[in-house]
Amino acid sequence: MPHDTSTNYGVAEGGAKVTLDGTKTILLVGVGGQGTILAGQLLAMVAADAGLDVKVSEIHGMSQRGGSVSTIVRVGEKVESMICDPGCADIVVAFESIEALRAQQFVREGGALFVNDERITPVPVNIGLAQMPEGVDAKLEAIGARMIDAGGIAREVGSPRSANVVLVGALSTALPFTVEEWQDAIRRRVPPKTIDANLQAFARGREAAEA
Amino acid sequence: MSKQLLSGNEAIAQGAWEAGVAVGVAYPGTPSTETLENFVTKPDVYAEWAPNEKVALEVGLGAAMGGVRSLVTMKHVGVNVAADPFMSAANTGVNAGLVLLAADDPSCYSSQNEQDSRYYAAFGRIPCLDPSDSQEAYEMAQKAFDVSEQFDTLVMLHETMRIAHTKTLVNVVGSRTAVNPRDYESRPEKFVMMPANAVRRTLAANDREDELVAWAEETDLNRVEMRDTKVGIICAGALYVHVREAMPDASVFKLGVTWPLPPKKLAAFAACVDKLYVVEEATPYLEQRVRAMGIELAEFPGGRLPRSGEVTPAHIRASFGLSDPEHLPVVEGLPPRPPAFCAGCPHRLVYVELKRIKAIVTGDIGCYTLGAVAPFRSVDSVIDMGASLSMAHGMELAGTPERTGRPVVGVIGDSTFAHSGITSLLGTVYNGGKGTLCILDNRTTAMTGTQGNPVNGVTLPEQAARVNPLDVPAGKQLDLVKLCEAIGVDEVEVVDAQDMLAIRAALKGATSHTDKLSVIIFKAPCRLIDRSRKPMPTITDCRRCGRCIQIGCPALGRDETGHAVIDPNQCIGCGQCAQACPFGCISKEA
Numbered sequence: 001m002p003h004d005t006s007t008n009y010g011v012a013e014g015g016a017k018v019t020l021d022g023t024k025t026i027l028l029v030g031v032g033g034q035g036t037i038l039a040g041q042l043l044a045m046v047a048a049d050a051g052l053d054v055k056v057s058e059i060h061g062m063s064q065r066g067g068s069v070s071t072i073v074r075v076g077e078k079v080e081s082m083i084c085d086p087g088c089a090d091i092v093v094a095f096e097s098i099e100a101l102r103a104q105q106f107v108r109e110g111g112a113l114f115v116n117d118e119r120i121t122p123v124p125v126n127i128g129l130a131q132m133p134e135g136v137d138a139k140l141e142a143i144g145a146r147m148i149d150a151g152g153i154a155r156e157v158g159s160p161r162s163a164n165v166v167l168v169g170a171l172s173t174a175l176p177f178t179v180e181e182w183q184d185a186i187r188r189r190v191p192p193k194t195i196d197a198n199l200q201a202f203a204r205g206r207e208a209a210e211a
Numbered sequence: 212m213s214k215q216l217l218s219g220n221e222a223i224a225q226g227a228w229e230a231g232v233a234v235g236v237a238y239p240g241t242p243s244t245e246t247l248e249n250f251v252t253k254p255d256v257y258a259e260w261a262p263n264e265k266v267a268l269e270v271g272l273g274a275a276m277g278g279v280r281s282l283v284t285m286k287h288v289g290v291n292v293a294a295d296p297f298m299s300a301a302n303t304g305v306n307a308g309l310v311l312l313a314a315d316d317p318s319c320y321s322s323q324n325e326q327d328s329r330y331y332a333a334f335g336r337i338p339c340l341d342p343s344d345s346q347e348a349y350e351m352a353q354k355a356f357d358v359s360e361q362f363d364t365l366v367m368l369h370e371t372m373r374i375a376h377t378k379t380l381v382n383v384v385g386s387r388t389a390v391n392p393r394d395y396e397s398r399p400e401k402f403v404m405m406p407a408n409a410v411r412r413t414l415a416a417n418d419r420e421d422e423l424v425a426w427a428e429e430t431d432l433n434r435v436e437m438r439d440t441k442v443g444i445i446c447a448g449a450l451y452v453h454v455r456e457a458m459p460d461a462s463v464f465k466l467g468v469t470w471p472l473p474p475k476k477l478a479a480f481a482a483c484v485d486k487l488y489v490v491e492e493a494t495p496y497l498e499q500r501v502r503a504m505g506i507e508l509a510e511f512p513g514g515r516l517p518r519s520g521e522v523t524p525a526h527i528r529a530s531f532g533l534s535d536p537e538h539l540p541v542v543e544g545l546p547p548r549p550p551a552f553c554a555g556c557p558h559r560l561v562y563v564e565l566k567r568i569k570a571i572v573t574g575d576i577g578c579y580t581l582g583a584v585a586p587f588r589s590v591d592s593v594i595d596m597g598a599s600l601s602m603a604h605g606m607e608l609a610g611t612p613e614r615t616g617r618p619v620v621g622v623i624g625d626s627t628f629a630h631s632g633i634t635s636l637l638g639t640v641y642n643g644g645k646g647t648l649c650i651l652d653n654r655t656t657a658m659t660g661t662q663g664n665p666v667n668g669v670t671l672p673e674q675a676a677r678v679n680p681l682d683v684p685a686g687k688q689l690d691l692v693k694l695c696e697a698i699g700v701d702e703v704e705v706v707d708a709q710d711m712l713a714i715r716a717a718l719k720g721a722t723s724h725t726d727k728l729s730v731i732i733f734k735a736p737c738r739l740i741d742r743s744r745k746p747m748p749t750i751t752d753c754r755r756c757g758r759c760i761q762i763g764c765p766a767l768g769r770d771e772t773g774h775a776v777i778d779p780n781q782c783i784g785c786g787q788c789a790q791a792c793p794f795g796c797i798s799k800e801a
Contacts, residue, residue: 031548041216041378048216048380055344056216056378059320065578065658066765067550081456082377082449085525087538101542109537122548126760126768127586130546143539160780 018050018176023076026171027084029103030095031120032069035164038189039093040071042168045185046177047075057082066123068099093171095150095164096120097136104143114170114209115140116150116163146170146209153204159197165190169205179206217381219374222345223284223312224249225383226352228256230308231390233279235259236267238630239659240286241321242375243314247284248662251675255387260663260671263596263630264289268296268311272365275309276402278393280356284312287328292596292631294331297365299404301335302412304363304419307393308356312368314375317493318521321658323576323593325519327494332367332470336420339367339470340432343451345379351467353388354432362419362426369469371492373449373521424471432467435480442531443484445477445497450490450522457527469497474504481506490530492522549584554766555785557653557708557735561622562587563762563791564714568722570620571611575599575632577624578657578737586763590622597631599623600648604639607646618722621648626656626664629689633698640699640728647721648730650691651708653737654680661739665689680740691732701727708735711790738783745784748797750775759788759797 026043028036037058044056057072072084086105091112094100100115107113124130133139140147150166165186172182183199190198217225224246227235235258237247251258261267264285271283285293290313300309313328332339340355342348351368359366400408427433439460446454447466454463464480466472481487486509489498502508513532516522525535552559562582565572566589574580574590575598583590592602603621606612612619623632628650636648655669656662663669667680668687695703706717714733721729755773766781767788775797777788789797 032550044216044378048214054216054378054380057373058218058376058378065550065553065581066548068548079379080452080459081524082373082379083453083456083521083523085523085535086541087536088525098545098548102545102548104539105541107539121768122546123551123763123765124549124585125546126765127763128757128760129585133542133545139542 018052020052020076020176023074023079024090024175025084025088026073026075026091026093027089027103027106028071028073028093028095029099030069030116031099032066034069034095035161036069036071036095039164039168039171040073042165042182042185042189043073043075043171043175045189046181047073049181049185050177052076053079055079055082068102070103091171091174093167095167097140098122098133100140100145101133101136107143112174113140113143113145114167114174115145115147116167117147118151118163148205148208150205153208154201157197157200157204159194159201162194162198162201165198165201166205166208169202170209172202173206173209213383213385215381215383216378217345217349217383218245218376218378219342219345219348219370220244220246220314220376221249221378222349222381223352223368223370224253225381226349227282227310227356228253229384229387230353230356231280231388232282232356233257233390233392234271234274234281235284236261236270236274236281237284238262238264238267238289239656239662240264240289240314241659242316242372243284243286243289243312244659244662246312247671248675250282251671258671262665264293265296268293268300271309271311272296272300272303272305275305275307276395278307278395280308280390282310282312285314286322287313287315287326288322288324288595290328290331297331298335300365301337302409302416303402303404304412304415305359305365306395307390308359308366310352310355310359310366310368312370315369315371315493317371320372323595325493327496328367329369329469329496330494332369335365336416337365337367337470338362338423338468339369341369341447341467341469342374343448343465344374345377345381347467348374349381349383351432362423364419367470369448371449420471424473427468427471427473428476430468433473433476434465434467435476436463436465437483438462440483441485443480443487444490445480445487445501446490447497450492453522453524453527454490457524457533458531466497472497472500472504477501477504478506490516490522490527492516493519550581551584551763551765552578552581553738554764554781555738555783555787557733557737558582558651559762559764560711560714560787560790561649561651561708561733562589563711564718565589565620565622567715568618568718570618570718570722571606571615573599573602573606573619573621575623575627577627579622579624579651582622586761595631596627597623597635600632600635601638603646603648604635604642604644607644612646612725619646620718620722621646623648623650624657625650625652625654625666625691626662628691629665633694636695636700636730637698645725645728647718648728650730650732652691652732652734653708654734655737655740657737657739661737666691681736695730700730702729703732704729705732705734708733709785709787711787745786747777747779747782747784748786748789748799750777750797752794752796754794754796756793758793759791762787762791764788
């Protein structure tokens with residue numbers, strides 16, 4: 001199914017465990033089918049379990065067919081809007097490097113940018129109607145992107161489809177939630193058969209971001 | 212009580228269930244679709260997909276008239292389809308509660324327009340509730356049924372994409388109100404809309420309007436939040452949270468009911484603030500109504516809000532003359548990444564061949580709308596559900612094929628054909644129309660997420676039980692061939708949509724004569740319901756002609772030397788590229 005329709009996850013009780021200074025905005029961008037929605041839901045579960053307010057805005061429908069997609073997650077004591085305007089993202093996680101450049105204006109001053117070191121050629125480039133930009137890596141380096149080889153890591157742990165969870169691992173290093181909280185959310189959210197692979201993917205994503 | 216992270220649609224499903232709703236009916240449409248998909252998973256409910264929104268509302272009205280609370284959901288343009296029963300139901304009223312969820316799509320993320328469904332609520336003079344997050348969606352879904360029964364009226368629950376598809380925390384009670392079916396008694400004076408009764412029901416609606424205005428003045432769904440009195444803002448829905456984000460110090464009149472508006476309460480708010488503004492998106496729905504009350508609105512100091520598209524906190528700040536935070540510039544010149552047919556999509560080769568014969572294609576609503584973009588650019592019109600077939604007939608009447616020397620071909624999907632194409636085809640046959648119509652039968656309602664439909668025979672409860680359309684016995688599926696024959700189509704042919712030469716032959720045959728009406732059913736399952744993969748083809752001695760690339764498969768690209776290469780992560784081994792290669796360089800064998 002292109003989007004999961006049965007995603008009612010209970011939130012663990014226990015009151016506020018984490019406090020944030022203001023609202024944090026995390027923007028996940030990628031290409032339809034890369035798993036940005038699942039990544040956003042994992043983050044939302046962790047934040048909600050930590051007693052924070054959460055809003056997760058997803059784009060469904062036509063753009064899921066291989067088009068540019070984005071998921072916005074906002075967490076804090078009280079979250080108002082679910083939208084991320086330019087200059088308002090504390091963290092951007094790009095699941096694809098061209099999409100990272102496409103989203104660079106959303107990163108706030110001093111914000112973090114994690115980028116999956118993968119390039120998916122858009123169909124207009126393949127058919128000769130557009131060109132891939134030159135010097136993508138240099139441009140990303142110039143804006144302080146942290147490159148993560150999520151696809152490679154996911155293949156190494158034997159679960160090529162877990163690149164999104166590798167990126168969640170990288171993202172987790174920039175947020176004040178514990179490893180156990182993330183692991184707990186992964187166990188509750190991913191298909192049972194894939195739990196171990198996804199936990200490994202998460203751990204390796206953390207290592208890659210901290211390296 | 213438990214805290215849950217729910218989308219607006221999930222919250223509405225939960226609220227409706229707790230309100231004792233017994234029947235849910237819908238036609239899928241972004242951004243409304245998941246509401247019924249969630250509702251059907253609840254205990255002790257019945258829910259179904261209707262072939263279209265008109266049927267859905269009629270089924271819902273029948274169930275409500277028959278005595279049980281009913282929920283009908285659709286996207287904004289679906290309300291157009293349902294407009295006929297909508298306007299009558301607005302006059303008949305209900306027996307048990309009846310709520311219509313209308314989900315709008317400002318900025319057209321997945322729609323052909325961004326019309327504002329609240330105009331329909333005003334048109335039919337029925338109450339419209341407008342939640343600002345999932346907690347409110349959950350509560351209003353319940354409240355809407357009480358209002359429906361209290362005022363004997365159809366109620367609109369209105370949401371936009373940002374409410375429908377944003378997950379926010381909801382305090383879920385989790386228990387269902389026991390609602391016994393209401394007694395049914397025949398009331399022709401209320402439900403038989405022949406002229407004399409219709410006139411009386413209109414008078415009843417006049418009285419109801421007065422009662423609803425009085426209610427709107429009192430209900431706590433409309434909320435005044437006094438802060439700094441220099442700026443007062445009237446807003447509703449997602450705009451409320453954007454206003455709170457952008458203008459945290461402003462006083463706010465938050466409308467939870469967007470029809471009818473409360474004139475006295477709004478005037479009182481206007482008197483408490485120095486300058487009053489309306490913040491809304493896509494249409495001036497609220498602004499027009501507030502101005503019509505004689506309430507003065509101020510000009511935005513930083514210029515008006517966008518007249519179309521979503522309004523975000525940044526737009527609001529700009530209109531109040533506040534600056535954006537510093538940020539990096541937008542990178543110019545990046546290659547666009549529009550949506551595209553999936554690898555192995557059964558629509559692709561049909562468009563390759565339609566392009567080859569330079570057909571004028573009247574298209575329709577679904578994934579196959581993407582035949583309008585490169586590399587195909589083969590679709591001349593996409594208007595509404597079913598228009599492909601009727602417009603092809605209209606172009607034939609205009610003599611367009613003769614004058615252009617190009618065949619006109621109507622192209623419609625299976626679910627869209629069941630939705631509104633059958634009557635179009637009937638009209639063409641009845642009037643002796645000729646030409647070529649294609650039904651792209653991919654065995655599912657793909658664009659909205661592989662829902663069941665009458666053609667594949669999967670019901671909503673079966674879909675919830677994960678029944679694959681490919682496992683449904685033929686006897687449960689709509690037989691498109693028999694249907695077309697019964698309607699009186701001259702020639703009906705079924706063609707494998709993964710066989711390029713067969714597609715070519717069928718289109719050539721059908722478009723070569725002008726004295727017959729031909730329907731070609733191009734059949735092959737959507738890749739989202741048939742996940743099987745075959746070995747990836749191998750490319751040897753590539754001549755670099757690029758013909759395979761021009762079928763627009765996302766798994767196909769070129770290396771630095773121009774040699775065609777296949778992305779093993781995306782390729783599913785469908786073999787379309789092998790068929791497109793004129794030199795036989797791509798083998799289907801691994």
